[in-house]
Amino acid sequence: MNTTGSTLTHLQCSKCDIEYSKDSIHGLSPCCSLPLFPKYDIDKAKTVFKQNDLIDRPPNMWRYKEMMPIHYQDNITTLGEGYTPLEKAGPLGKKLGFNNLYLKNESINPTGSFKDRGMSAAISKAKEFGLKKISIPTAGNAGGSTAAYTSKAGQEAFIFMPSDTPKPFQIECAQYGAHVNMIDGFISDCGKIVGKRKEKEGWFDISTLKEPYRVEGKKTMGYELAEQLNWELPDVIVYPTGGGTGIIGMWKAFNEMESLGWINSNRPKMISIQSDGCAPIIRAFETGKKTAEYFNDPKTRALGLRVPVAVGDFLILESIRKSSGFAMSVSDEELMEGVKWIGKHEGIFSAPEGGATVAALPKLLDLGVIHNKDRIICFITGTGLKYIDLY
Numbered sequence: 135m136n137t138t139g140s141t142l143t144h145l146q147c148s149k150c151d152i153e154y155s156k157d158s159i160h161g162l163s164p165c166c167s168l169p170l171f172p173k174y175d176i177d178k179a180k181t182v183f184k185q186n187d188l189i190d191r192p193p194n195m196w197r198y199k200e201m202m203p204i205h206y207q208d209n210i211t212t213l214g215e216g217y218t219p220l221e222k223a224g225p226l227g228k229k230l231g232f233n234n235l236y237l238k239n240e241s242i243n244p245t246g247s248f249k250d251r252g253m254s255a256a257i258s259k260a261k262e263f264g265l266k267k268i269s270i271p272t273a274g275n276a277g278g279s280t281a282a283y284t285s286k287a288g289q290e291a292f293i294f295m296p297s298d299t300p301k302p303f304q305i306e307c308a309q310y311g312a313h314v315n316m317i318d319g320f321i322s323d324c325g326k327i328v329g330k331r332k333e334k335e336g337w338f339d340i341s342t343l344k345e346p347y348r349v350e351g352k353k354t355m356g357y358e359l360a361e362q363l364n365w366e367l368p369d370v371i372v373y374p375t376g377g378g379t380g381i382i383g384m385w386k387a388f389n390e391m392e393s394l395g396w397i398n399s400n401r402p403k404m405i406s407i408q409s410d411g412c413a414p415i416i417r418a419f420e421t422g423k424k425t426a427e428y429f430n431d432p433k434t435r436a437l438g439l440r441v442p443v444a445v446g447d448f449l450i451l452e453s454i455r456k457s458s459g460f461a462m463s464v465s466d467e468e469l470m471e472g473v474k475w476i477g478k479h480e481g482i483f484s485a486p487e488g489g490a491t492v493a494a495l496p497k498l499l500d501l502g503v504i505h506n507k508d509r510i511i512c513f514i515t516g517t518g519l520k521y522i523d524l525y
């Protein structure tokens with residue numbers, strides 16, 4: 135079998151740094167019950183993987199394969215995810231008073247969201263381990279993505295989503311052949327059911343950050359941003375935050391790229407946006423806490439932000455603070471207005487989560503967190519098409 139050239143060496147607890155073998159199947163770290171991060175042989179990567187190698191590689195996220203966790207080419211399960219457009223948002227920037235506003239358009243991924251990056255990585259690794267049954271709690275997008283990639287990998291998917299999840303998400307999962315379970319509760323309740331049943335059923339649980347590889351797919355957004363901006367990171371990244379893998383993954387990518395000598399130590403301000411109706415990270419940020427508390431009665435139309443508790447909360451808060459970033463929430467009315475602005479001025483039908491990033495800009499400007507001339511990247515994390523029932 136052809137090897138990928140991956141320089142993966144081991145897994146490491148994100149809290150206490152205890153190391154674990156890369157050759158055994160892991161969920162959370164046995165030491166702290168917290169996320170495990172894949173680690174790479176940076177010295178080797180420096181010699182076998184150069185920025186110039188990227189010039190003639192296919193435009194998908196596997197172009198960074200030496201810094202990805204899959205060893206054998208045949209296990210890579212891809213639908214063409216990644217290398218999404220980073221477009222200057224001239225008209226929208228003008229409306230809001232910014233000279234250098236960019237949108238990273240994740241809505242054009244194979245199933246319409248950035249979740250495809252994480253799933254391509256996690257499902258490929260599950261294939262490498264010979265796992266056949268995959269389970270996941272989801273707000274919607276991760277479920278559709280899991281269903282698509284498991285189908286491609288010849289695995290079975292067991293998907294749990296809140297009963298009020300819009301129909302398009304449910305239909306999509308079923309059409310990919312997944313087992314879809316509608317649960318009376320939030321994503322956290324879906325997660326509890328997966329946790330309870332997984333051992334007996336023989337499911338591999340790929341809940342956000344509860345297995346080590348989804349974050350590796352997400353981190354490719356960080357590699358791509360750097361590559362698309364000629365290895366100079368922007369001043370500001372605005373990201374809608376639920377479970378937090380987007381921010382955590384990009385932060386990991388920046389640290390890896392600095393070790394490789396590809397970028398310097400400057401970091402963008404990492405700005406996390408949530409909805410007023412579910413803002414556990416914002417509360418923790420504002421009160422100076424290192425972890426977040428459960429957010430009771432979460433309510434928002436930005437379904438991916440309806441995450442009342444995140445296992446990686448301390449990692450999200452750490453990257454925001456280390457980058458001199460910020461965290462704030464917007465109302466549902468504001469984020470839906472953001473969706474309209476993006477549609478009207480930039481020709482992209484964004485998911486409500488992406489609308490939240492743009493809706494936050496005027497407030498961030500007023501607060502002096504960002505400035506008119508900053509190079510700002512707002513992440514349009516998914517397409518609005520699957521949320522159509524909410525209109």
Ligand SMILES: Cc1ncc(COP(=O)(O)O)c(C=O)c1O
Nearest residue numbers: 376377378379380438487515516
């Ligand atoms: C479109 C969209 N944006 C943002 C998020 C939040 O992403 P994360 O869980 O990585 O914080 C989600 C999660 O479901 C989503 O579907």
